[in-house]
Amino acid sequence: MMTDIRKHLKLSTTVGLLGLLIVPFGCEDYLEAEDPVGQLSTEAVYENENTATAAITSLYAILRDEVILTGNPTGIGGIMGLYSDELDYYGQPGESLENFYRHQTIASNPTISDTWNGAYNLIFMCNAAIEGLEGSQSLTNEVKEKLKGEALFIRGMIHFYLVNIFGDIPYIKTTDYLINSEAERMPSEIVYENIIEDLENSKNLLAPSYPTGKRIRANKWVGAALLAKVYLYNRQWEKAEHESNLLLNNSEFVLEEDIQNEFLKESTSAILQLKPKNNGDNTLEGSTFIFSSGPPPLMALNISLIEDMEDSDLRKQNWIKSLTEGSDTWFFPFKYKQNLNTGTSVEYSIVLRISEQYLIRAEARLMQGNNLGAENDLNIIRQRAGLENTNAQNSQELFDAIIMERRFEFFSEYGNRWFDLRRLGIAEEILSPIKIGWKSTDILFPIPESELLLNPKLEPQNPGY
């Protein structure tokens, strides 16, 4: 009996000991994995000026590399150029880009959904930054305000492009996915109200000086320059003139006399530039447009632009380059002259430049009946291009001259031509004779099909799709 108990005791002790052996780390602590390398908690990002700044500068980097303003072929410079009368497509048949050129964009076009999704991702980042900055404990108010001003600036700008591409869109101001996943489209007028509110707020928060001295991030003047454009598009002439006056009366921004210098990184015409990614890189626009033998590998300028420009136009001589092989000649935008790495960067992409402010003011003045002032502004741009003063005799002619001047000045830049055709209601008139696939409903892109499937509140689809 005794031995049995002893044996039993011995057995149970052993089992107990083994149990201890098995369960030494039986607690949740064991399961705490190390923080992932290359990640930072959202809170930490906005408690440190360097990382908070990096979260803001990343917004520019994404504009440069990925969406809307990118100089890659899928940026609005490329797709809107093909969609309007600026660029011809020479690439592989069947690619998504060809659909823009042929006006065969359908709701499932991948470039359209990339543009939409990319833009809203960037808006999310702006909102995350705004919320992060507002919640920050350690950043000074001054830092917070400036960074928030930049985020508001970019949020407003992206919505501005979206409303001009897709028409009525949701204006997203929060990171809450429950709200955003059921977002509804707002009438364009309301979208514009929001854009203007964001940009005005941004202008108030931003300092007059550039954050780093270089013209590669938003300051007060950059906000004013974009506001001028927004007011112009929204037909608020007086305000457009007011904002452009702020720029044109500022001695920091001087129209480069020599047209050759306009797109260099030191250009005094520049209001906002995007700095290339790596040292020695030049612009993505350069690599997209430049080619050295024919036929063009992807796209080239439409001949009508070249034919419509006067031969004495310095822009035709300097900003366009031709390439001839046998009996064929092709033209490409040569505003940016570098497509390779140059050791030290020579050119930055220029998003906003002072000549646009002259032409904005010209149009705004004309619309307010100040024909003389409009003519003056127009002639400043013409003279710089080596042209005679305008010979427009009346308001209509002056208006046509300003729009034509915009075409010659801003070709291949950020879809300016297409947006002009659209806002002025002349797309049908200009494009239907020259674009086989043109339909009057092409004035707006379709809301991406996947987006309508995921959020039926975005219905109805734009007409024609």
Added chain:
Amino acid sequence: MKNNYRRFYVLPLSFALLWALSTTLTSQNGSPPISGIVTDASGSLGGVNILVKNTSRGTQSDMDGHYAITAKSSDTLVFSYLGYKMQEIPVGIKSILNVLMQPDATALDQVVINAGYYKVSDREKTGSISRINATEIESQPVSNPLAALQGRISGVDITQLSGVPGGGFTVRIRGQNSIFAGNEPLFIIDGVPYDSQSLGSKRASGLIIPGGTISPLNAINPDSIESIEVLKDADATAIYGSRGANGVVLITTKRGKKGKTKFSIGNSTGVATITRKIELLNTNQYIEMRREAFANDGISEYPETAYDINGTWDMNRYTDWQHEFIGGTATTKEVNASVSGGNEKTQFLLSGLYQNETTVYPGDFNYDRIVLNTNLQHTSTNQKFQISFSSGYTLENNLLPGTDLSAIALILAPNAPALFDENGELNWENSTWINPLASLEGKYTNDSKNLLGNTVLKYQLFKNLNIRLQAGYTSKNLESNNKIPHTIYDPAYGLDSSVSQSYLHTGTYQSFIAEPQINWTKQGEIHNWDLLLGATYQNQKTENLTILGYGFANNSFLGNLSAASNLIILNESTFEYKYQSFFARINYSFKKKLFLNFTGRRDGSSRFSTGNKYGNFGAVGLAWIFSEEVDWSWLSFGKLRGSYGITGNDQIKDYQYLQNYVITNQPYDGNIGLEPARLYNSNYKWEENIKKELAFELGFLNGNLEFSAAYYNNRSSNQLVDYALPGTTGFPSIQANLNAIVENSGLEFELFGNLIHKEKFKWTTSLNLSLPKNKLVAFPGLEKSTYANQFVIGEPLSIVKLYNLIGVNPDTGLYQFKDYNGDGTITATEDRGYIADLTPKILGGFLNSINYNNWSLDIFLQYVKKQGFNEFYGNEPPGTMFNQPVGVLDRWQFTGDRSQLQKFTSGFNDEAYLAYSNFAQSNGTLSDASFVRLKSLSISHTIPLVKENNTSCRISLMGQNLMTFTKFKGGDPEQIKGFLPPLRRIQLQIKFYL
């Protein structure tokens, strides 16, 4: 030279001497009146129990099969050995009694099945476990163990993603349980979980390997595998708890066996080609199509870019691009060798493999592999302590083209220009095309090193109590490099080597696992108990680093990143995953005819946030051998079994519950790139999978005919999903649980027949059949969710919603679709009313093995019934500058035509273009893709070399994917169009057994 030969003989000679010596030593024991040698078909058999009937006197044969025993002439000797039929032989007047043991393969009792943490005999198992053994694997010329499993196990659907060497597979055991979390089974190699996630990077692997999925199981040499067990139901998988939901695949490698030292050395060579091509238009047909297309669109002057018919390209030229790009013959070479042996206490095995395989692409690409396996086992003299160690080391080197040319081969115009100009340089034909071979200027290499080590220590504390510690270490290292020289671009861009790029990706993975266990057994006449308690601690770490270098002075420096003027770190990440669990199993059997099995497991995983880390899983299994109760002469064995239990799934990404920013490769003005990593949700929990199974197993004709049938029903709930969100949220998805229930149910049948079992002529046949069914049972709020247009309650998860093609309008020549909402237009949201299911409906396999004398023949047929996307899927409209399948010739031409396909369009007719883009998303792109495939065939002949010492030579001719019978016209019916299909392989192997 001569010296080398001499040295070559020395080794086997010295071994021969050793054997001779040991033989003489053992025969000196005692002075036996009766002695002899026990053998089986392949030679001497050690360890056979020899008992004098009705006494307790007995002995065992030694490793050469010798035995000696004292017995009277009236006695009867009983010879027994696991896996062989028992023999009773009267002694009589003989003093030498040689016995030939007959294998007893059909005896269920003797087939021991690996069930993971424990072993069980086939007869007594309560769960659903299927098994294939070494013989079946060895008869197939495959380099990945998954390929050897295809079609052979009921309920397991394996699809090869690409025929490229090293390419991945998808494995689904009893269907897709999870909507979006991983559906991969758990792979366990010799007790150690093997991470089946690919370490590859899409950026660095380019487009050659679909989704960057490099199968990690390439590191396992199929020849080194003893058996593969697949655990399917709750009873079998619940002991793996949270990782068992998608089934478990147990791979057991070969071990050394006691007995004489055995050598084997084999050499094989083979060839491989694609299985089938898609029949495409020739140049005449193509040009006719293009001209008709422009005529239809009312365009008489061909556009400048219509190089194929505007006179730029030669319109008489014809190239079969499939032949040009993927029509080559790949060669395979393989050398393998092994040595194994040991005595009562210590056994060892060493094996090695070298393999080389080229590709079907033009150019000099190949795959090299070296695998080394070792195994060592030792038992202490008092039999109480056992240690076993095994390791596998694999080196792989894969040099592949940067792009899979399979897709371009199907669409390139047949009159496209020559690939090379007269100087042998790439021909760009004045920028009128992108030369597809330009992508071969880019080279993709990957080197991987893989180490698997595993140690088991076992100690018998008391008669009934064992403690055991299993520890495993896995280390994987992948280095891949994708070189993109500027020469892959059209020279028209005027680029130089400053834009050449070189991507270097390194991925390392380390995992350590320790599993202490206690096992208690109590054997009795009536009640038998088997108790297992254990714990698992696992820690795994994955590190990735991808670097891009560009700005090279010269393309020859591309292999050397330090020569790049710019280096960018694209991705640098470390992921840690920790896992801890406690498990128990209680097995009770009553009179060896009623079996009860309880398993339970509590799992914790670092992939969930605090408070959600742990989950409980468990199962109960029951088996009743009813043939013990009845006495039906026609029924030799009958068993009913059933199980019920819960398993889980944590196959989601690490750290999804953290609200973080991630460093990106988008610096700006000296600041690093920082982006929010994801939308934030920390409340997600374990996904659960409830499995039920009912099965019976029957044996007839003394076990020569076996039949089993199983019904299973698995329901998974609390689905872990990357919940799709509209773009306005900023992200495409968020990690969350979905309150949806997915049901997988089905019937599985297995039939085994031992048709002829004569000494010289044997014929076995086996058949498996699975009828799987997948259904979305519930999805509260589906209508309002972002999945409203993807899933339908009551339908499988794998459905696609398509437009319903009515046909071609005879008047307009355009496709027409059913207008479900009757609004007069075809819209994506409302009119995709046709529901198609792409999962297989029937899976089957039929194996015959015939042995005659020294010849053996294995034939395996695979059958799959399913629907698949056909030759029209993913094409541009016929008439545009892309080649098409010949089927497009049945198009509409004139008013009133009744045709299958709409009129050709050059792409300038908007209506035709739109109708075609709807067609591309309609049921017109679906066809029956069922097939019967002669999956493998092998003939081998064994020639005895020297009879006395059982040396032999085996010559085998083996084939894989030899013939495919199908009505499908879209290429190989197994996989996705546009990737290299699985290859047809033929291999000749010579193997010496010494």
